[in-house]
Amino acid sequence: MAQDPSLEASLERLVLASGITAQVALQDAAEESAAELALLDDPMLAERADDVRSLGRRAAAHAGGVRLDRTGGVLVADSLGPADVAELSGVRGVALARGGVTAHAAIVARSLGLPMVVGVGPELLEVEDGEEVVLDGDASVVVRFPSPARLAQARESIAVRQRARDRAVTHRDEPAITGDGHRVSILGNAASVAEVLEALAQGAEGIGLLRTELLFLDAPSWPPQEQQVRFLTPILAELSGRIATVRLLDFGGDKTPPFLRGTKERGVELMLHAPEALKAQLSAVLEAGSKTRLRILVPLITSPAQVLEVHAALTAVLDGRPRPALGAMIETPDAARRAAEIAKEVDFLSIGTNDLTQMVLGLDREQSKSAPVTDVRVLRLIDMTIRAASDAGIPVDVCGEAASDAVAMPILVGLGAGELSVAAARVGEVRERVRALRFDESEKLAVEALLGQVADAGRERV
Numbered sequence: 001m002a003q004d005p006s007l008e009a010s011l012e013r014l015v016l017a018s019g020i021t022a023q024v025a026l027q028d029a030a031e032e033s034a035a036e037l038a039l040l041d042d043p044m045l046a047e048r049a050d051d052v053r054s055l056g057r058r059a060a061a062h063a064g065g066v067r068l069d070r071t072g073g074v075l076v077a078d079s080l081g082p083a084d085v086a087e088l089s090g091v092r093g094v095a096l097a098r099g100g101v102t103a104h105a106a107i108v109a110r111s112l113g114l115p116m117v118v119g120v121g122p123e124l125l126e127v128e129d130g131e132e133v134v135l136d137g138d139a140s141v142v143v144r145f146p147s148p149a150r151l152a153q154a155r156e157s158i159a160v161r162q163r164a165r166d167r168a169v170t171h172r173d174e175p176a177i178t179g180d181g182h183r184v185s186i187l188g189n190a191a192s193v194a195e196v197l198e199a200l201a202q203g204a205e206g207i208g209l210l211r212t213e214l215l216f217l218d219a220p221s222w223p224p225q226e227q228q229v230r231f232l233t234p235i236l237a238e239l240s241g242r243i244a245t246v247r248l249l250d251f252g253g254d255k256t257p258p259f260l261r262g263t264k265e266r267g268v269e270l271m272l273h274a275p276e277a278l279k280a281q282l283s284a285v286l287e288a289g290s291k292t293r294l295r296i297l298v299p300l301i302t303s304p305a306q307v308l309e310v311h312a313a314l315t316a317v318l319d320g321r322p323r324p325a326l327g328a329m330i331e332t333p334d335a336a337r338r339a340a341e342i343a344k345e346v347d348f349l350s351i352g353t354n355d356l357t358q359m360v361l362g363l364d365r366e367q368s369k370s371a372p373v374t375d376v377r378v379l380r381l382i383d384m385t386i387r388a389a390s391d392a393g394i395p396v397d398v399c400g401e402a403a404s405d406a407v408a409m410p411i412l413v414g415l416g417a418g419e420l421s422v423a424a425a426r427v428g429e430v431r432e433r434v435r436a437l438r439f440d441e442s443e444k445l446a447v448e449a450l451l452g453q454v455a456d457a458g459r460e461r462v
């Protein structure tokens with residue numbers, strides 16, 4: 001994207017002809033190119049406008065010598081991509097005028113435990129530099145000019161959250177078992193060493209979803225094997241002897257690197273069109289994860305044939321090493337309907353409720369304000385998937401954000417999900433909530449939910 005000749009040409013024009021600084025020109029040129037993209041009829045291409053803006057902002061910050069991580073307050077912006085959020089540090093919260101709760105920027109924030117409010121509307125940008133605000137991720141609001149009482153309440157919430165984290169760390173060795181003795185395995189979702197460490201500190205048994213694509217969002221081509229080994233080794237080194245579920249690159253949608261710009265495909269479909277890239281990643285994962293209880297997870301599976309292709313590629317690169325468990329993500333309605341066939345070909349299933357919910361209900365993943373996972377149409381597909389896994393005698397986990405949703409989690413446990421993989425920063429709170437559950441009541445709740453008798457969940461707080 002950065003090498004786009006038309007972007008370079010407008011940069012040159014702005015700097016040489018108009019005489020503006022490189023920093024401003026970078027942002028203006030990116031904006032011009034984003035505005036053109038946004039007008040395209042193809043929604044997938046139009047969505048890339050945000051990526052170009054994100055690139056322009058980051059390049060401008062570098063050109064101006066600005067460290068994005070030095071603000072120490074609430075970052076207010078129109079929109080941010082997942083890579084922008086992953087790069088933030090020292091920021092205490094983020095408020096976005098646009099964006100949705102299941103966009104990957106929000107998922108990264110949640111995993112880092114970074115309070116974030118999205119989709120506030122354009123009026124958010126009226127907030128002045130240095131102004132005092134309360135950012136309330138639970139209520140999804142930004143409060144301007146807060147009263148002393150509101151400020152005190154916000155400070156109390158921060159203290160409560162800190163105490164909850166301390167409790168999670170203290171109880172990290174206690175198993176997540178319901179009051180009536182049903183054990184649930186709690187794993188973490190991560191894409192960085194920091195998240196792995198946080199998940200483990202809060203008692204995660206391992207990692208249930210390592211989103212490898214987030215490491216390569218700026219990649220100019222399919223990442224070579226050596227580079228992947230370099231990126232994965234420090235992350236997987238923390239998981240020696242533990243479950244490490246490495247998901248194959250799930251590019252597409254709001255996780256599209258420059259070299260795949262314009263593609264409509266996502267997940268495994270893209271990788272199956274690039275067999276060398278698939279082999280490079282499988283080899284890298286085998287190498288970097290050799291000391292872990294490695295599981296390889298295939299994103300956006302829609303048919304058993306895709307699993308078989310990945311299986312063949314994996315066999316081809318094993319080179320005498322033991323074959324890790326191979327799992328399929330069930331995150332499309334088609335996959336859920338074919339879960340029984342898919343289950344026969346894999347060692348485990350993992351339900352991606354983020355995509356599943358949005359696809360079943362026809363919502364826009366990057367803009368949606370809610371992810372109503374307890375909608376019966378979604379729950380029936382989840383139920384079908386869990387039954388398919390159980391009939392095939394393989395484990396099934398839920399790794400979408402619903403696994404940590406206060407309303408959805410007990411229903412998922414009641415439906416029979418034996419593993420939940422949740423945002424790293426939420427591992428402790430989910431473990432605590434499992435301990436407060438009774439499995440017999442969760443089972444009853446699940447039956448009611450399948451009949452549509454449970455109120456909507458998933459007004460996700462970020």
Ligand code: PEP
Nearest residue numbers: 331352353354355399400
């Ligand atoms: C999902 O879709 O639920 C999921 C876990 O994958 P991602 O959020 O990365 O698309």
Ligand code: MG
Nearest residue numbers: 331352354355
């Ligand atoms: Mg997904």
